[in-house]
Amino acid sequence: MGRVNEIWDRRVLIFNLSLSELKMRYRNSVLGFIWTFLEPLLMLLILYFVFTNIFRFEIPNYELYILSGLVLWGMFSRGTSMGLDCISSKGGILKQIYMPREIPVVVATITSTIMLIFEIGVFALFLVGLQFVPTKTIIILPIMISLLFIVVIGVSFALSVLSVKFKDFKFLWAVVIQAGFFLTPIFYKLDILPETLQKILYFSPIAQIIDISHDALLYDKFPENEIWITVIGTSFLTLIIGYIIFRKMENRIMEEL
Numbered sequence: 001m002g003r004v005n006e007i008w009d010r011r012v013l014i015f016n017l018s019l020s021e022l023k024m025r026y027r028n029s030v031l032g033f034i035w036t037f038l039e040p041l042l043m044l045l046i047l048y049f050v051f052t053n054i055f056r057f058e059i060p061n062y063e064l065y066i067l068s069g070l071v072l073w074g075m076f077s078r079g080t081s082m083g084l085d086c087i088s089s090k091g092g093i094l095k096q097i098y099m100p101r102e103i104p105v106v107v108a109t110i111t112s113t114i115m116l117i118f119e120i121g122v123f124a125l126f127l128v129g130l131q132f133v134p135t136k137t138i139i140i141l142p143i144m145i146s147l148l149f150i151v152v153i154g155v156s157f158a159l160s161v162l163s164v165k166f167k168d169f170k171f172l173w174a175v176v177i178q179a180g181f182f183l184t185p186i187f188y189k190l191d192i193l194p195e196t197l198q199k200i201l202y203f204s205p206i207a208q209i210i211d212i213s214h215d216a217l218l219y220d221k222f223p224e225n226e227i228w229i230t231v232i233g234t235s236f237l238t239l240i241i242g243y244i245i246f247r248k249m250e251n252r253i254m255e256e257l
Helices: 002-009 011-025 032-053 062-086 088-096 103-129 136-165 169-183 195-201 205-218 225-253
Strands: none
Touching (some): 011 103, 062 088, 062 136, 136 205, 136 225, 205 225
């Protein structure tokens, strides 16, 4: 609990660093902070066109199905990619100034979450444009986003130290992200996959989070108790395993920076 308290005591610093990371992302652009809205809008418009006109599946409310999946997957993809690089990119600071080494990981995850909030705002514009009224089960979406945060920070803890120790790890993770995009029910439903693959993805927290979010947002459906237990359990297990890897390697990777 000592490390947790130490991180909590620096919560103002963490929040300010998260905002600073967000500003740095668009520092040299002409439109600056406007890109926080414009970037997800353009991305969603392009993917909306591609998947509704070229790779369309017969799924009710398909346009919103793919857009909501893309927003949640974007948080996972972006958050873990930022987490992967957060220690190696701040090696100089970590050597000169003492701070819990978890802080860069927490900052990266919070920054990606702030970007998710902007993307949800853009997604709301699509809801209005398509004249869709969310169902009452939308109330569980904050829980799904909280679990997504837990998964992202858990994976980022492991990636942040593994990428310092093994320099090629970032290329491997890029492949994993590409494969994960097609193995996650973003633009199709899980039931079209082979049964064996469905059983494997049943224990994928990100696949379950997106699947549950689709049902809650679009189809007025709560998950069954068994699925609740599975997604919560696998999310926290991801955090625990990621943090164990982080703590075992954090001292050794300082020599690699």
